Amino acid sequence: MKSGPTDPRHSHGEIPRRTESGIDVNLDYIENPARRLSSHRLRRIVDDRSWITLVARISLDGRRATKTGDSGLMIGEEGRLRCLELREEHDAVLVGVGTILADDPDLSCRPEMTSTDDWRRIVLDSQLRTPSWTKVVRSQPENTLIVHTPAAAGFDKERLGNTGVALLEMPASPSGMVAIKPLLRRLSRDQIRSVLVEGGPTVLGSFADQYFIDEAIFFLSPHIFGGDSPSAVGGIGVSRLANACRLRFEVVRMVGADVEIRAIRPENSEEDNVQCVD
Ligand SMILES: NC(=O)c1ccc[n+]([C@@H]2O[C@H](COP(=O)([O-])OP(=O)(O)OC[C@H]3O[C@@H](n4cnc5c(N)ncnc54)[C@H](OP(=O)(O)O)[C@@H]3O)[C@@H](O)[C@H]2O)c1
Structure with a gap:
């Protein structure tokens, strides 16, 4: 692994290399996971999210x-x-319940990923509309976190809670959906440094x-x-x-x-x- 700057702010001077296909690629950015990781840590520390x-x-x-x-x-x-x-x-990877209802994705990683213990699939679902038969519920429910608002009905909390997924209640935004800012703060405090919003x-x-x-x-x-x-x-x-x-x-x-x-x-x-x- 190459050593490189630890913060995207330091990348201004890096000159992207031109590949045979004529495409400009900042190889340091792609090949240096340590650099990306430290950016994630920095965001947590500076912005508490x-x-x-x-x-x-x-x-x-x-x-x-x-x-x-x-x-x-x-x-x-x-x-x-x-x-x-x-x-x-x-x-973590994050989607809304609209994607779950439309596509029923499993939101999985490659089978060769060594440890998924701390890795999370997060679904924003204000009223807990996620069906129990969906892949995010049925396969590895211990990796799934469904975030809802106080508007979710008690019987849906019980229905999904019994499947093994984790439920998290967050305040609602003015539009009635899950408020994002407090959620990001909460995820950060739960050691989720980076979220892929998919x-x-x-x-x-x-x-x-x-x-x-x-x-x-x-x-x-x-x-x-x-x-x-x-x-x-x-x-x-x-x-x-x-x-x-x-x-x-x-x-x-x-x-x-x-x-x-x-x-x-x-x-x-x-x-x-x-x-x-x-
Ligand atoms: N091309 C791509 O890369 C890609 C990727 C994913 C999905 N898709 C497509 O997108 C379509 C689904 O679109 P969508 O917009 O309905 O899916 P979505 O953005 O994944 O889900 C939207 C739903 O999430 C819930 N939600 C809760 N809190 C939210 C918040 N703070 N902000 C936004 N949403 C929140 C809302 O339902 P509640 O009010 O009930 O909570 C909302 O209706 C499908 O056709 C799928 O194939 C495409």
Whole structure:
């Protein structure tokens, strides 16, 4: 393992190398897990919250699926394996109940991952709508944490509690969903230093609206969907360019037939001073 800077702030001077495919890659960033880990620790110490990485698989025109919701084989096998590796690089993967109901993902890591004892799958599910038959409940329930609000019914707490998953009650946001800011503080105090936010557009939008993004990793497939196919990030959005969450490109590289783009939020960005709604 190469030694390198321990904080993305120190990466300004690094010159990305150009690969044979002509793609610029910051190899130090990819090959240096120690550097990423220390960024995660730093976020915990400075902001009392977990490091947040948003990940999404999107078409060339920025859509997460066709207008009928079809997105199954959008990203090739290499990209799919990279997504599994990303889960292992984080302490938890997080989705909303919308993704659970639509896709029933198992949110697993690669079988060869040595220890998953401390690793968590987190589902934001205000009213505990997650069915008991879903993969996140049935397979390795001890790794699943379902976060709900006080609006969840007692019988659903009992139904899911009996399956072996952990339940966590958090305050509701003004929109009635799980309030993110107190959740991130709680996860950080429970030693979850980094969270891979892999949900659908509603969850990604909630994190973006509140500038809870330290890093974004988008896998771009060479499709164009057009029409009113849904975008990858929902939420309220911004009206002015100046208010957009601005990141800095760190890595761009081919992954099979797709492109992986990683961008990091510069430290001391103006959004650090923005008041969150939670
Ligand atoms: N292309 C990709 O990379 C990708 C990845 C994942 C999913 N998807 C697609 O996305 C679609 C599902 O979209 P979705 O937006 O419904 O899924 P989602 O964002 O995973 O889940 C949204 C739901 O999570 C719950 N939630 C609780 N607290 C929340 C909070 N603070 N912020 C946001 N949501 C919160 C809400 O339901 P309650 O109010 O009931 O709690 C909300 O409706 C599926 O078609 C799936 O295939 C695509």
